[in-house]
Amino acid sequence: MMIDGTQEYSVNMGPQHPSTHGVFRMVVHLDGEVVTNVEPKIGYLHRGLEKMAESRTYNQFIPYTDRLDYLAGPHNSLGYVQAVEKLMGIEVPERAEYLRVIFAELGRVASHLFMIASGSLDICGWTPWSYCTRDRERILDLFEMTAGNRMTLNYFRIGGVSHDVPDEFIPALKSFLDDMPEMIEEYYGIFFGNEIAQSRMKSVGILPKELAENLLITGANLRASGVQYDVRKAEPYGIYDRFDFNVPVLYGCDTYDRHFIRLLEIQESRKILQQALRDIPEGPVMAKVPKVVKPPAGKVYHRVENPKGEMGWYIVSNGTTKPARVRIRTGAFVNVQMLPAIVTGWKIQDLVTIFASMDLVLGEVDK
Amino acid sequence: MLNKILRARVSELADKVNGQVEESLGVLELTINYPYVLEVLTRVKNFADVPCDFLHDLAGMDLEDHFEVVYQLSSLRGPQRLRIIATIERENPVIDSATPLWKGADFLEREAFDMFGIQFRGHPNLKRIYMWDDFEGHPMRKDYVIESHEQRAVMRIRKEGE
Numbered sequence: 001m002m003i004d005g006t007q008e009y010s011v012n013m014g015p016q017h018p019s020t021h022g023v024f025r026m027v028v029h030l031d032g033e034v035v036t037n038v039e040p041k042i043g044y045l046h047r048g049l050e051k052m053a054e055s056r057t058y059n060q061f062i063p064y065t066d067r068l069d070y071l072a073g074p075h076n077s078l079g080y081v082q083a084v085e086k087l088m089g090i091e092v093p094e095r096a097e098y099l100r101v102i103f104a105e106l107g108r109v110a111s112h113l114f115m116i117a118s119g120s121l122d123i124c125g126w127t128p129w130s131y132c133t134r135d136r137e138r139i140l141d142l143f144e145m146t147a148g149n150r151m152t153l154n155y156f157r158i159g160g161v162s163h164d165v166p167d168e169f170i171p172a173l174k175s176f177l178d179d180m181p182e183m184i185e186e187y188y189g190i191f192f193g194n195e196i197a198q199s200r201m202k203s204v205g206i207l208p209k210e211l212a213e214n215l216l217i218t219g220a221n222l223r224a225s226g227v228q229y230d231v232r233k234a235e236p237y238g239i240y241d242r243f244d245f246n247v248p249v250l251y252g253c254d255t256y257d258r259h260f261i262r263l264l265e266i267q268e269s270r271k272i273l274q275q276a277l278r279d280i281p282e283g284p285v286m287a288k289v290p291k292v293v294k295p296p297a298g299k300v301y302h303r304v305e306n307p308k309g310e311m312g313w314y315i316v317s318n319g320t321t322k323p324a325r326v327r328i329r330t331g332a333f334v335n336v337q338m339l340p341a342i343v344t345g346w347k348i349q350d351l352v353t354i355f356a357s358m359d360l361v362l363g364e365v366d367k
Numbered sequence: 368m369l370n371k372i373l374r375a376r377v378s379e380l381a382d383k384v385n386g387q388v389e390e391s392l393g394v395l396e397l398t399i400n401y402p403y404v405l406e407v408l409t410r411v412k413n414f415a416d417v418p419c420d421f422l423h424d425l426a427g428m429d430l431e432d433h434f435e436v437v438y439q440l441s442s443l444r445g446p447q448r449l450r451i452i453a454t455i456e457r458e459n460p461v462i463d464s465a466t467p468l469w470k471g472a473d474f475l476e477r478e479a480f481d482m483f484g485i486q487f488r489g490h491p492n493l494k495r496i497y498m499w500d501d502f503e504g505h506p507m508r509k510d511y512v513i514e515s516h517e518q519r520a521v522m523r524i525r526k527e528g529e
Contacts, residue, residue: 042497043498048506050507051506051507086392087392213421214469214470215469216422216423216470216471217471227443298391298392299391299396301394301439310423312423312424312439314424314439316428327424327426327437329423329426333478366497
């Protein structure tokens with residue numbers, strides 16, 4: 001048979017491919033070098049966290065929540081413990097609220113730094129990778145000196161945090177915040193201002209505003225498509241309404257903006273951290289919570305702004321010590337859907353950068 | 368103020384479709400029967416002044432005698448929030464898909480299908496999303512039996528032996 005033009009064929013990418021950032025698999029349909037369609041296949045890291053939650057008590061489930069988005073552990077448990085507190089009507093001590101904000105924002109900075117690092121690595125930029133991970137290491141050191149773990153902290157409790165931070169924590173955090181402007185300038189010079197990075201990422205993989213809203217995209221990816229929406233501002237949880245910060249928004253809708261908005265968000269997180277350090281009071285870090293957590297029957301839906309997108313916790317209690325249902329809406333899981341929508345028409349090497357710009361972490365996609 | 372308008376709109380809608388309005392922890396909750404779901408979602412999405420036009424979450428729920436599909440709605444342009452609960456019978460769980468309204472409901476519905484076996488009528492690609500294709504059963508159902516690791520290993524050996 002004679003073949004006219006290029007034959008369409010399918011390539012399997014992943015689950016062990018290094019640029020899929022975990023165990024993500026996609027079937028890529030190609031016409032020559034041009035991508036005609038992508039089918040995302042997920043579930044390689046599915047642990048059934050929702051099912052596990054039903055056979056564990058409320059306190060026993062906290063360590064599992066850290067394993068969702070393992071690059072920003074604190075924020076996941078924040079959503080869970082706040083949802084349970086809402087259900088039980090628990091007031092959290094002031095100092096614990098500030099410590100929670102500090103840890104959540106440090107987690108966000110760590111996650112965004114890693115996203116920029118791995119994004120640059122996907123276009124063979126080794127230097128930004130080592131710079132970003134070097135600075136992320138300082139955050140992980142802060143986590144380690146407090147909770148003993150570097151990524152999955154298990155630090156938050158229903159009613160507060162497990163213990164106070166050590167004495168050396170505050171000075172170390174202060175010196176990190178002082179060094180941050182210099183770091184950000186460095187990233188800008190080495191990655192965002194780089195000619196190769198710009199030519200590989202600018203106007204590649206456009207996600208228009210209407211499509212983003214229709215696909216239910218949330219988080220920084222939505223803000224890079226021109227929608228100024230942040231749960232921390234729209235529906236402040238914890239004590240986020242006390243801080244003065246901006247919600248950055250970019251209108252380029254492309255891969256470059258989805259990377260660049262993370263850098264802007266790191267700057268805003270620094271503002272929040274500085275204010276939290278200034279205002280943090282002394283006092284207890286744990287409220288009086290009964291040993292056996294037994295929320296009254298009811299339902300609650302609590303949303304938090306995770307670094308990867310919005311995370312929603314729908315907890316249904318039937319008045320016993322174990323929840324009837326814990327539903328986890330993760331941002332990254334819904335955000336996967338933008339890949340087939342924006343990658344069509346781009347070449348296979350662009351697929352890698354577009355994929356990196358979505359900032360997926362498979363622990364959160366697969367639950 | 369906004370809450371008042373939303374409450375008025377929702378109770379008006381509830382009368383039309385024979386639903387119940389409740390409020391739990393500050394969020395309005397509308398419980399309806401499954402045949403009305405597409406009509407209700409379309410109306411809610413196009414409410415004047417208080418459109419609940421962002422489907423935040425779609426989740427299945429097993430209540431032993433029936434299933435529920437829970438829609439968490441909000442808006443990117445206002446503080447309005449609404450929860451819609453559609454009840455489905457357990458024997459034949461079929462409900463209209465929300466994908467004509469939001470393309471992004473695709474994965475969420477596939478997950479509910481995978482975990483609960485709820486069929487979404489009109490979904491473009493209703494396949495399992497987490498579990499593999501020939502997996503048997505729907506793990507999030509309350510009557511799903513979790514075998515022990517040893518038991519599963521024995522079953523696997525038997526199956527391979529056949």
